[in-house]
Amino acid sequence: MLQLCFSVTVSEHAAHLLTCPAMDYLWTPWRYAYVSSTEKAGGCVFCDAPKEDDAKAHIVYRGQYCFVILNAFPYTPGHVMIVPYEHLDELQKLPVEAAREMMALSQRMESVLRELYHPDGINLGMNIGKAAGAGIAGHIHMHVLPRWVADANFVSVIGETRVLPETLDVTWGRMRAAIGESRIARG
Numbered sequence: 762m763l764q765l766c767f768s769v770t771v772s773e774h775a776a777h778l779l780t781c782p783a784m785d786y787l788w789t790p791w792r793y794a795y796v797s798s799t800e801k802a803g804g805c806v807f808c809d810a811p812k813e814d815d816a817k818a819h820i821v822y823r824g825q826y827c828f829v830i831l832n833a834f835p836y837t838p839g840h841v842m843i844v845p846y847e848h849l850d851e852l853q854k855l856p857v858e859a860a861r862e863m864m865a866l867s868q869r870m871e872s873v874l875r876e877l878y879h880p881d882g883i884n885l886g887m888n889i890g891k892a893a894g895a896g897i898a899g900h901i902h903m904h905v906l907p908r909w910v911a912d913a914n915f916v917s918v919i920g921e922t923r924v925l926p927e928t929l930d931v932t933w934g935r936m937r938a939a940i941g942e943s944r945i946a947r948g
Contacts, residue, residue, distance in 0.1 A: 807844045807900040821936045826859035839874050840906035850899050870905045873939045880907030
């Protein structure tokens with residue numbers, strides 16, 4: 762049983778959040794391994810992914826300037842990222858043709874996500890720079906993910922754990938089949 766029990770102590774130098782000793786914890790050691798390795802890893806995960814087999818890298822679609830890849834640590838099932846092949850750290854540096862393709866892919870992925878997951882809404886956005894929350898700050902990418910009313914529950918908010926109904930391999934297969942031979946407008 763999870764108990765919500767916190768106390769806050771304030772001294773003249775700092776405030777401290779103390780957890781309740783009776784509280785249960787949900788641990789996600791795989792997440793720590795990812796977070797602690799991103800700073801140390803050589804190269805760029807987005808530059809390396811297109812060199813891999815699509816199934817292994819979870820690349821859903823390859824365009825001329827951008828590719829669509831599943832987020833390895835999704836917030837929801839179907840969470841994809843649209844990534845330019847070119848390693849750029851700012852959107853303003855993205856060539857117009859790549860920006861057009863990124864938007865066309867965003868529109869197509871919105872359709873695919875609505876078709877497959879029937880969400881109540883879609884989040885679409887970028888975090889540019891570490892201070893803005895980018896996990897991979899050196900290579901811009903657009904997140905597209907389905908959302909449902911009240912999809913952030915106690916497990917994700919308090920436990921910092923995501924509960925996903927399907928594996929990345931299953932998501933990849935479903936997304937790949939849905940995008941199929943569909944035409945995606947090019948710049």
